[in-house]
Amino acid sequence: MTTPNKIYNESEFPKPQIKWKLSKDEVWNQCFESLPETEKVHKKIKLNKFWKVAMVASVAVLIGFTFFANLYTTKVVCPIADKMVAQLPDGSTVNLNADSYIEFKPYWWFVEREVKMNGEAFFKVKKGAKFQVQTPQGTVEVLGTSFNVWARKKNFKVACITGKVRVNSHKQTLVLHPKQTVSLKAKKLKRSSIKNENASIGWIKNKFEFTNKPLKHVLEEIERQYGVKINNKSIGRKFYSGNFSSTLALDSVLKLISTPMEIKIVKSEKKSYYIVKKK
Amino acid sequence: MTKQEFKIIFDQYFDSIRNFVYYKSSDKELASDVAQEVFMKIWENRNHYHNTNIKSLLYKMANENFISKYRKIKSEQKYQNQYEFDYSHSTTEQDVNYKELEKKYQLALSEMNPNNSEVFLMSRVEDLKYAEIADRLQLSIKAVEKRMKNALEFLRTKLKD
Numbered sequence: 524m525t526t527p528n529k530i531y532n533e534s535e536f537p538k539p540q541i542k543w544k545l546s547k548d549e550v551w552n553q554c555f556e557s558l559p560e561t562e563k564v565h566k567k568i569k570l571n572k573f574w575k576v577a578m579v580a581s582v583a584v585l586i587g588f589t590f591f592a593n594l595y596t597t598k599v600v601c602p603i604a605d606k607m608v609a610q611l612p613d614g615s616t617v618n619l620n621a622d623s624y625i626e627f628k629p630y631w632w633f634v635e636r637e638v639k640m641n642g643e644a645f646f647k648v649k650k651g652a653k654f655q656v657q658t659p660q661g662t663v664e665v666l667g668t669s670f671n672v673w674a675r676k677k678n679f680k681v682a683c684i685t686g687k688v689r690v691n692s693h694k695q696t697l698v699l700h701p702k703q704t705v706s707l708k709a710k711k712l713k714r715s716s717i718k719n720e721n722a723s724i725g726w727i728k729n730k731f732e733f734t735n736k737p738l739k740h741v742l743e744e745i746e747r748q749y750g751v752k753i754n755n756k757s758i759g760r761k762f763y764s765g766n767f768s769s770t771l772a773l774d775s776v777l778k779l780i781s782t783p784m785e786i787k788i789v790k791s792e793k794k795s796y797y798i799v800k801k802k
Numbered sequence: 803m804t805k806q807e808f809k810i811i812f813d814q815y816f817d818s819i820r821n822f823v824y825y826k827s828s829d830k831e832l833a834s835d836v837a838q839e840v841f842m843k844i845w846e847n848r849n850h851y852h853n854t855n856i857k858s859l860l861y862k863m864a865n866e867n868f869i870s871k872y873r874k875i876k877s878e879q880k881y882q883n884q885y886e887f888d889y890s891h892s893t894t895e896q897d898v899n900y901k902e903l904e905k906k907y908q909l910a911l912s913e914m915n916p917n918n919s920e921v922f923l924m925s926r927v928e929d930l931k932y933a934e935i936a937d938r939l940q941l942s943i944k945a946v947e948k949r950m951k952n953a954l955e956f957l958r959t960k961l962k963d
Binding site for chain 2: 544560
């Protein structure tokens, strides 16, 4: 034993000793010798921490994505004097008439197929899970079908072209089969058969057909298709039967309409017209 | 850390740690328990010590473990015969009454400020240099010297007749 480098002379005091029951080596053999040294243990500890973090992270991501997917909405707007076709994530398509829009959640589509709409749209729905269209006045439920929905202001009309469709409105519900249509009359759903398919869905091909429709209604459609304003549409309670193609020039269409209705449609400013009774 | 590396640390410091707790408690069972627990903890966390000063960590852990176990030490049992003595290297005179000296010595050690007695015992029992004590207890060398000085002065006072 080397002499320690000490400043003070401690050796004037006797050296204390401690007598232990077990020596260091005995303690080792009893407690530590048998400890397993496995790479596995080492890895397990490391993995646990990693997996814990990974799990928490992926749960957080999952929750975050779910929130996002359920909130992120796509809106497709078809302006006045326009027509468009929208694609839905599963391949279903929606034709939009002028002044209409649809809203849906693209990332939530495979959980729920739900579309909000206003205006007029023709739906071609791919077979699959429940497909729902929501409008202010009612909802339409589908299973692999094509149907036309009219939801403007307080009006709500559904025409079923193929497949089957369930229509709900004001606590009423009914199922439409092909060639059937339903509309709201004083808040009641009234079913009838489609007499003229072109009247319901001709707009997709730019064909507008009317059978005994109030002139106001016809003029409103012209307004939408051509982006013009026609004033005092309510002149007279005229009913119009006829058709026109929106590919025609506005003047031609106005002439077509006004002749049988005995009115004159006069231009006041650019894109603004008013009606004058003939006679 | 491999088991081999762990054994090296065990062989090097187990006795010191066990002694250290004994200096503080004069309780052999407690000292053994604490020492074993401290080394077991080191083993369990063996993969987390990369740049650690294991030596001073051992002392720190032993101190904390001791404190948590032994809030109040019963004074009576404590300082009775806690040390045997080896007189072969001491420079005291041969014709001393050993029994009486022992009693005075034990008493003096028990009455001494624990900070000072700790340093004194580490030096006297384990023959550690001041620099080494400083490293283990994470003190400055000057602090160690001061405590040693105080310890010796205290002993001299207590043991003079």
